[in-house]
Structure formats: C-alpha cells, structure tokens
Amino acid sequence: MDEKIENAVKLIKNSYQISVLSGAGISAESGIPTFRGEDGLWKNYRAEELATPQAFSKDPELVWEWYNWRRAIISSKKPNPAHYSCAKLEKIFNSKFTLITQNVDGFHRLAGAENVLEIHGNIFEVKCLKCNIIYEERSELDNKPLCRECDGRLRPNIVWFGESLDQNILTNVYDDLATTELLLIIGTSAVVYPAASFGALAKQNGAKILEINLTSTQNSQIADVSVQGKAGEVLPLIVDSL
Numbered sequence: 430m431d432e433k434i435e436n437a438v439k440l441i442k443n444s445y446q447i448s449v450l451s452g453a454g455i456s457a458e459s460g461i462p463t464f465r466g467e468d469g470l471w472k473n474y475r476a477e478e479l480a481t482p483q484a485f486s487k488d489p490e491l492v493w494e495w496y497n498w499r500r501a502i503i504s505s506k507k508p509n510p511a512h513y514s515c516a517k518l519e520k521i522f523n524s525k526f527t528l529i530t531q532n533v534d535g536f537h538r539l540a541g542a543e544n545v546l547e548i549h550g551n552i553f554e555v556k557c558l559k560c561n562i563i564y565e566e567r568s569e570l571d572n573k574p575l576c577r578e579c580d581g582r583l584r585p586n587i588v589w590f591g592e593s594l595d596q597n598i599l600t601n602v603y604d605d606l607a608t609t610e611l612l613l614i615i616g617t618s619a620v621v622y623p624a625a626s627f628g629a630l631a632k633q634n635g636a637k638i639l640e641i642n643l644t645s646t647q648n649s650q651i652a653d654v655s656v657q658g659k660a661g662e663v664l665p666l667i668v669d670s671l
C-alpha cells in the first residue's frame with residue numbers, strides 16, 4: 430500500500446472521534462462543477478458575482494437562472510464513492526462522527542450519512558422573502574418563483590457572501606471542532622471563510638488533520654497527512670483498509 434494511504438489509515442485507526450469537512454471537490458467526480466478553477470465559470474460569471482444578496486436584489490432572474498441550471502445538473506447526478514465512503518465512516522464511528530459540508534447538493538445524505546451539517550444551506554430548499562417560510566422544493570422552478578403560502582418572492586435557502594451562517598449550525602460546528610481528534614478535509618480550496626479556518630482551529634484544539642485534494646491548499650501546511658488525488662479514488666482506498 431502507498432505510504433501516505435497507510436499513514437492516513439493509521440490516523441483514523443488511532444482516533445475515537447472523527448469529523449469530515451467537505452467542499453465542492455468531493456462532488457466533482459459526480460459531475461458537479463466546482464466553483465473555482467477551469468469549470469467554475471457560468472456564462473462568464475464567477476460564483477462571487479452571483480452568490481450575493483446584492484446580485485439577487487439587482488437581477489433575481491439571473492441568479493435564479495444560475496440556481497435552476499445547477500438544480501437541474503444536481504438532479505441528474507448521483508453521489509460517488511467518496512460520499513459513500515463518508516457514510517461508511519459514520520457507520521464505523523457511530524455518534525463519534527460529524528460531517529461538515531460546504532456543499533448544497535445534498536449528496537452526503539443521499540449516500541446515507543445522517544449527522545450532516547450543511548453550513549451553506551441546501552439548493553433544494555427555498556425561503557420566502559415575505560413570510561420567511563423555508564421549505565423543500567424539488568420540482569422545476571422558473572426564474573421568478575413565488576411562495577406556495579403567500580405568493581411572496583422566493584430565494585434559494587443558500588448562504589451567500591456577506592451573509593451570516595446559521596447560528597445553531599455554527600455552534601454545532603465549533604463544539605465539534607473543539608473535541609474532534611481527527612479532521613478529514615476533502616475537496617475544498619479553503620478560501621471561503623469561516624470554513625477556511627476550520628482546519629487551523631481543529632489543529633489548535635489538538636486534532637490531527639488529514640487532507641485529500643487534487644492540489645495543495647492552505648490546509649496542506651498544517652495537515653499531518655496530505656494526499657493528492659481524487660477523493661473518489663483515495664477515500665475508498667483508505668476506508669476499505671480500516
């Protein structure tokens with residue numbers, strides 16, 4: 430076995446409580462475009478230009494067009510071996526396992542994981558700007574969707590730049606990062622805060638860090654083991670050796 434994989438297996442075996450922080454890279458092999466890098470553009474817009482409350486106020490139909498395009502892609506794809514390996518880890522560690530994801534595609538739950546903290550929301554949920562109701566909406570939407578309760582304007586239930594993350598979810602995240610013994614950081618460029626700081630925080634709190642990514646990131650420097658490769662290939666190798 431590759432030495433890095435062997436070391437990764439050891440890190441997991443030596444832990445009683447583990448956590449995962451995932452980003453867009455874990456869904457890349459499912460065929461979901463990541464945000465940054467070559468496939469991160471949509472009609473020449475960057476995510477930073479569309480995922481803001483200002484962009485939505487200025488041109489809600491454009492922002493909905495982007496989300497409807499992404500909703501359609503995600504609906505037509507499925508979880509990959511990396512998502513299933515995370516669910517397997519939860520089966521092994523039971524209540525001593527937490528999955529923190531920046532992804533809004535819902536693939537971790539679809540693959541069977543239960544203790545999932547979706548810190549940036551879920552693309553299949555909508556929020557009414559008039560009555561504030563949040564509900565799941567999987568059916569196809571037009572670019573000017575209205576609330577089923579009050580006819581108010583809907584937005585995606587997603588955390589945009591400049592918006593606060595849900596306080597209850599954040600409390601759970603920070604509680605977890607205070608006690609976890611190992612944080613697996615999978616497929617995130619670690620440039621968007623606060624998630625970009627979770628690795629360093631866990632490390633300060635005494636956790637070991639295992640990173641899986643195609644390239645190096647700011648987390649590579651603090652990682653105890655950093656494996657460069659595809660999550661859908663590397664993670665099953667590790668988990669199936671436990």
Ligand code: BJW
Binds near residue numbers: 458532616619660
């Ligand atoms: C693979 C792979 C394979 C590919 N296998 N790997 C402190 C300092 C500076 C700025 C701030 C700060 N605190 C807050 C801010 C402002 C801002 C921010 O961070 N800005 C930065 C850009 C500098 N943060 C916020 O506004 C957050 N709110 C907040 O903090 O509120 C309080 C506050 C507000 C204002 C000021 C101060 C405090 C909210 C952030 C919300 C982010 N939302 C988005 C879009 C909405 C979701 C959606 O529509 O889907 O979430 S942005 C977008 O980036 C999305 C992602 O979840 C997020 C992270 O991206 P991710 O997952 O890392 O993807 P990529 O594409 O960047 O990387 C993919 C990685 O995978 C790469 O590394 C590849 O190599 C790898 N890879 N294939 C393994 N097969």
Ligand code: ZN
Binds near residue numbers: 559
């Ligand atoms: Zn409403």
